[in-house]
Amino acid sequence: MHFDLDDSIALLERTPALLRSWLQGLPSAWIHCDEGPESWSAFDVVGHLIDGEEHDWMVRARIILGDDDDRRFHPFDRFRHLDLNRGAAFGELLDRFADLRAANLADLRGLRLGPDDLTRTGRHPEFGTVTLAQLLATWVAHDLTHVAQIARVMAKRHDEAVGPWKAYLSVLGDGR
């Protein structure tokens, strides 16, 4: 059940720069390609990450650490960004994500969390009792899941173009 707060912050604070280095100014065919109907492009994923900064991670951390006896989380809408960001400039989404993430990590550091804080709990709408450590560990893994998703989605643009090499490229091999 290893969770290291400093290591986690180190990763969380790098995600905006990684996304900018990778995606800013990239031809829009890469930014908007997806895996078919109902699937997400890199553009959509960045919108979803913004929603997480605004409505998920630190909002829930504050519920866990707050004085209210009712520590139920509000459900998180995983599709909110799809309408919200229609027509937005991708560079502005990258900037917004970077600003929100920086502000949230400044708040997180300001909490000066100790080991006891990390065991405090909230109530997830589906899972029931969860700890602050689990929430923060998930924030990190969630970033990484979506980085992997963006790489996979863009790789699939070359699904046919790679010809026989497809056999070597496991990321092209199935629907994930």
Added chain:
Amino acid sequence: MHFDLDDSIALLERTPALLRSWLQGLPSAWIHCDEGPESWSAFDVVGHLIDGEEHDWMVRARIILGDDDDRRFHPFDRFRHLDLNRGAAFGELLDRFADLRAANLADLRGLRLGPDDLTRTGRHPEFGTVTLAQLLATWVAHDLTHVAQIARVMAKRHDEAVGPWKAYLSVLGDGR
């Protein structure tokens, strides 16, 4: 069989900056964590990408475009880096990859490839006849595959720490 050379170069040239923004200075627990015996860490993946710059992509492109009637590729050693980079400084590997990639892309641009060049062929040791377009498309997809791999490997460090959220994080769900 869509392959766009300019779009491909745009992606290939961003990979070194993406890896630096993400991994440089990150706690070594992230850089060296792997998925168990025989699996690769982020450190190992960067070593493998260096090998590709030195012995695979542009070496093979030159065989395809060369005057020699024998257009057989040399086999590529996918494990060369494991001994070669033991004890190396990770920052130096990132720098070396960036230098090699920049030089290779300068060479690629210098070739001023046209549509006819992209249909020229070489002989892969396993697959037989492959085209230059397939080789270059694979170079891009190969970068993306390994970006996805690094994200997955680091996410797995939180495999247990995320608690019940594991159900939502598909990247943690199986052995890939």
